Amino acid sequence: MLISHISDIHLGYAQFNLQEREEDLYEVFEESVDKSIQEHVEAIILTGDIFHNPKPNGAAIIKLARELKKLKEKSIPVYFILGEHDISRTNDVPLPFLFHNLGLAKRLKPDSPAQIKDLLIYGFNKQRRSNIDNGLLVPFKKLEKMIKSDEGRKSIEGKKVKKILALHQGLGDFNKFAGEIYARDLPLGFDYYAMGHYHDHIQKNFPEIENRLVAYPGSLDLGHNEPISDVEKGFLIVDLSNTDENVTAQWIKVEKRRLQINHSLDYEELAEYVKYLLDLSNKCQKKPVLDLKLKGAKIDPKILSGELS
Incomplete structure (x- = not known):
């Protein structure tokens, strides 16, 4: 099974307040969706910061709706978690939930996994530093215990279950200043940790979590706090097909970015x-x-x- 892991899209962001730069983001997002379809992925995971603003403009909403509709017509389910840019400080209902209610995408939960064939996907929305203990670390322990005690965790209809955990947090193992948690804090029992938040592509197998793969695809274009530079951007195609070996992920460059x-x-x-x-x-x-x-x-x-x- 192949899945696509896309993160930190920031739809609606316009670098230098230029309409052309806002449209650039729409183009690279569309490219990532089209390439995912071409690769015959069976699902797409969006790991947060789907929008740049919790109250995005109409163009950003329409663009996301069109791409989700395209994927639904191809029978490719889309799963998502929220990043800090998707969450309003006024406790309003996050706009991405609209697409969940319309059946165009499915929001991930920490205690009730989404299932596609022999794959289970769990997810936590972004937790701020002040809520790391109650929002992540305590639930992590409960989740790990639940997975270990699950008698059916090894097979679904005779097939070995793969499990993914989606998070929008910074790992201190990669950046001690921006990090909020460490690899050692992650719950055991998952085959792939689909991360969002860092805008650079990073992936590593950590011995602290049974040598499983932790990966950030990075953003699809330069963000509001990134200096102008000729860097490559893209997303990940994750291969879950091998039942006996670790998950592998191939980084795919988006070609339509402005130089x-x-x-x-x-x-x-x-x-x-x-x-x-x-x-x-x-x-x-x-x-x-x-x-x-x-x-x-x-x-x-x-x-x-x-x-x-």
Whole structure:
């Protein structure tokens, strides 16, 4: 069985408040869905921050609805958890729940797994630092105990059960400053830990959890707190087909991202660099995003404006 693991989509986010950048996100999300269909996945898991804002604009809502409808027509179920960007501080009903109620997607729960064939999927919504103990660590222990005591955990209709846990939390093992929990805190008994929150692609098998795979696919495009840089973005195709070995995950790059360039140069080199940029821009389907830092003692703003206009 193959599943697609997509995270931190942030639909509705517009870098620099540009409509083009908002539409870029819609394009790469659509690309990730289309590639998942092409790979013949049997399910898709969205691990939080589906929207950039708990009250997203209409375009973001419509885009998600269209992609979920496309997947439903292909009989590919979609499961999701919430990230902090999906959750309102006013305790309003999260908008992604609408798609659960409409039957276009299914929200994951920590104590009642979703089942597809011989796969069980559990999930926790984002828990803030102030609620880590009660919201995660205590429930983790209960969940681990429940799985260990489940007499039918090893087979469904004669097949070995695979189990996935979906979380939107930062692991301190990868970033001690942004981390909220550690691999040693995760409940045992799962074959794959589908993570969201970190915008970089990270995956590792941890001995603390029986050498199981923990993976962040990363975001589909640069986020609001990420510097302009020419980094690759994508999602994961997770292979659960081997009953005797650990789960494997292949990272899939999204190709429709707008090129982003971060460059420094001396003021005297500007004219030549502008020629290079014009040539590069003509080869790109979309105009690149540029963060240019100039060094020099005598920079004339009028000449600079003329060179870059």
